[in-house]
Amino acid sequence: MNLAQHLIIAPILIPLVTGAALLLFDERQRTLKAMIGLASTIAIFAVAIALFRFADRIDGPDMAQQGVYLLGNWAAPFGIVLVVDRLSALMLVLTSTLAIPALIFALARWHTAGVHFHSLFQFLLMGLNGAFLTGDLFNLFVFFEVMLAASYGLLLHGSGLLRVKAGLHYIAVNLAAALLFLIGVSLIYGVTGTLNMADLAVRVATVGAEQRMLLEAGAGILGVAFLIKAGMWPLNFWLPPAYTAASAPVAGIFAIMSKVGIYVILRLTLLVFGEGTPSSGFGLHVLLIGGLATITFGAIGVLASQALGRLAGFSVLVSSGTMLTAIGMGSGGITTGALFYLVSSTLTISAFFMLIELVERGQDAGASVLAVTMEAYGDADAEDEEEEGGGGFAMPGTMAMLGICFAACGILLAGLPPLSGFVAKFAMLSAMLNPAGGESVAPVPAYIWFVVFLIILSGLSALIAMTRSGIRTFWASLEGTAPRVLVIEMAPVLMLLFATMVLTVQAGPVMRYMDATTEALSATHHYIDAVTGARRVGAPGPEVQP
């Protein structure tokens, strides 16, 4: 074990310890809590970057012995393992890239709108990171629940009628999903006798024909639980109201939560039901058709939305649907594009959720909700002083900045050049139309044309909806008062948009990384060998270091 290997558990430990420690401080020590939370989040980001570089170096055939962390020093099928490979490292980096701007945004005012914001935020990060790292199905359930429990608290943060109503539905749906998760996991355990994902992939091949139906039923039920999280139609009616009702920084970090379901589906389908296994291609059709239905539903929702918040909520669905469709097509090239799309669309939607709050601040609805919550927590006076005394720098040229950011979000959501949304969609569509990748033009099946058509149409609907709302918000504004926006509220949005710009400029290297990720995902034996071959510390026998 070297230091890099011990880093694998850090993305779980840092937020756990920080979140627990923050509970000990009184709510009045707001600045201190904020600083500790921010420091922890930045530390997680640093660790995630380190793991990202580590995974890039060790993945592939060399992964054995390195990317696997045996918790409690128990060997693989008996103990719980944490595994870092390219995909999980990518998701870790994405999570912390969203977390820092969301937290900074919250520091402007939102973290004062209720209690324990910083603890809940850290626990949410812990659940997310854990879900991305774990290599054990039941442990995945536990991290899912940690994440969900924190998200219930965060969704209700700021209170108010709208949040409680949306929260009630959100919690009920997710509790039911958790039960489905348990049924699926226990069915799979009942058939294969293992919960370790790598061991499961090995044992699935040996399951007899009469047991296979039970296994597939279990996998299907498990899949439903993840699809509820990912927001596949018709399991997604809870999502837009919940994301709309959440306060802006919370919605910003929630943008990654629907991707957790997609991450798990991507990992498990390729690992357990990948090519060459007896149940190869299990459930791909459901993903494809469900994904297309989700895109359609999301695009209609985007067009029908009057409020910006709902527009963003339905954009989450469009993004999920596109990802599910791409996974459902079950081809490496498309998955590469889809991973790029995942990063790009998550950053965009997160930025968009925060931007909406700033844009709508000038209008009545959002401001009055905030005012009510502030009053409820007795912060009205403190806030007023801050407003008058200028505790924080107001943004110069507010409307111009907001307009530019809004336009950038629109371009990203619609997938127009020059930003990363275009690169992502182009990569996916070109892989769909020309799977061979060469000059040869093979005839494209009709359903592919349909998929391409639908994806482009969803972009068009986003463009129409964004243009319409943009005109209404920025050009046809009657009152003409610019909202007062602080620099630390604008900066997070700019940071996220800057990240998408980096994605665009560095599209080549990023795409190569995604390509390597897809390759590593399809070469399941590397993952399996790494997990099953991981040795305990101090175990007898020669260390096999390739």
Place this chain on the structure above:
Amino acid sequence: MELILSLGIGVMTGSGVWLILRPRTYQVIIGLSLLSYAVNLFIFGVGGLKVNAPAILTDGVAVSAYSDPVPQALVLTAIVIGFATTALFLVVLIASRGLTGTDHVDGREQSQ
């Protein structure tokens, strides 16, 4: 024993599903509790039903004489997590009742 267990799980699941589809929040929470009991029993059942079989290994006893300890550990975790989330849901439910003045899941009575 298998029959009784499966009937128990089935009845609780059926009642639970019916209850979570009802419009009152109290019915929903009871339905979720029933469902979680059913799921806990189900998890317990996948390890195979055995009477008087210990889960702790001792030397010189055949493996078939033990009951599977993993589902027992899983069910313990599931109970704890289910308990915590139900408690949290209860708080939200009461908050919703206080804010809306009704126990309808949509926060308002359906217009007659």
